[in-house]
Amino acid sequence: MWNGVLCGLLAGALWGMVFIAPEILKAFSPLEMAxxxxxxxxxxxxxxxxxxLGSLFARLDRSDYAALARHALSGNIVYYMLLAVAVKLxxxxxxxxxxxxxxxxxxLMGHKDHGSVPLRRLALPLAMAAAGIACINIDALSHAQAAGASLWQTxxxxxxATGALACWSWYTLDNARYLKRNPHFSSAEWSALYGLATGAIALVLAAPAFAIWHGDVTGAAGTASGRDWTLFWTVNTLLALGASVIGNHLWNVASRRVAVTLSGQLILFETLFALLYGFIYKQQFPRPLEIAAIVLLVIGVAWSVRVHASEEQALPVSA
Structure with a gap:
């Protein structure tokens, strides 16, 4: 289990980078970034x-293709577009x-899955996480109003962001369940197939998207306008390698080694690293409610890991 927790932490550290990319690439649309x-x-x-590739494709059946398509859309393209819009607004x-x-x-969605800890034992860790999330949302709305930001925009x-949450919640559960039901693909193989499926869908959508937004603004004029295509492809290639290729592989390993209820808790590492990167990028310290949220989230995750560890030790050893 502890190897799965470590893989989840490292995946979260890599995934946290995706929240900074929309800030760096403000001149590009969320669809272009995705x-x-x-x-x-x-x-x-x-x-x-x-x-x-030949041997991999030979092992794919219709259900595998369907899973890859729905995961590519819900866990990657649609999710990241919604996230990028949320960061901008x-x-x-x-x-x-x-x-x-x-x-x-x-x-809550996966509490009936095999190996999951009863919800009553997770009530307090979940309450800590909920309190942390409440703190940050109160802080965000009050700070937005104080800064004169549009309430409707916020x-x-x-x-x-809620739509992105829905996409990723469903993807996380469906991916974890599918991997456990289909051990004929390793975590690395499934991550690579997932990347190929996402890339194929992205290419189908890319031509009309870039034709609409790219226009004739290139070279020095493009850089002056903020649409620096060298920066665009550098940032996106780094995200693709770090957050997608390596991060998704680490997450697939974690998904196979921990219960669904614990994998849900490990996603908080992404949130914590996203906050850390955001504070570093903006060169500012967190406000009191932000500090409270971080502390509560860390306690909630650590508590949940401890509950799962004690549950695993209590299970009878099979002959």
Whole structure:
């Protein structure tokens, strides 16, 4: 179990980077960012798996193709578009903490899965996480009003973040269940296939998207306008390699080694690292309610891990 927890932590550290990318690439639309990142993801996955593609495709059946398509959309393209819009409208901190509700959503949705800890034993850790999320949302809305930001814009960002939360909650559960039912693909193989599926869908959508937004603004004029395409592809390639290729592989390992209820809690590492990166990028210290939220989330995750560890030790050893 502890190897799974470590893999979940490292995946969260890599995934936290995706919340900063919309701040760096403000001149680009959320659709452009999503398609750029996942086209790069597909290209890297293709390069890594090229020698084994024949044998991999030979093992795929219709249910595998369906799973890859729905996971590519819900866990990657649609999720990241909603996240990018939320960051643009509401900011990094509110978006990361709303999506930080994933542990509660995933735990509640997956509490009947095999190996899951009874909800009554997770009530207090979940309450700590909920309190942390409440702190950050109160802080975000009050700070937005004090700064004179549009309430409707903030609420629209919150709505988009909630949509991203719904997408990722469903993807997390469906992916974990599918991997456990289908051990004929290793975590690395499934991650590579997932990348290829996402890249293929991104390429289908990319041509019309870039034709609409790219226009004739390139070179020095493009850089002056903020649409720096060298920066765009550098950031998206780094995200594709770190957050998608390596991060998704680590998450697939974690998904196989821990119960669904615990995997939901481990997603909080993404939230914590997103907050850390956001504070570093903006060169500011967290406000009191933000500090309270971070402390509560850390306690909630640590408590949940301890509950799962004690539950695992209590299980009878099979002959």
């Amino acid at each position: 398609l750029g990142r996942y086209a790069a993801y597909g290209a890297i996955a293709l390069g890594l798996m090229a020698p084994r 509401a900011g990094v901190t509110p978006t990361s903490l709303i999506i930080g509700m994933l542990p509660i959503a995933v735990t 609420l629209a960002g919150v709505l988009c």
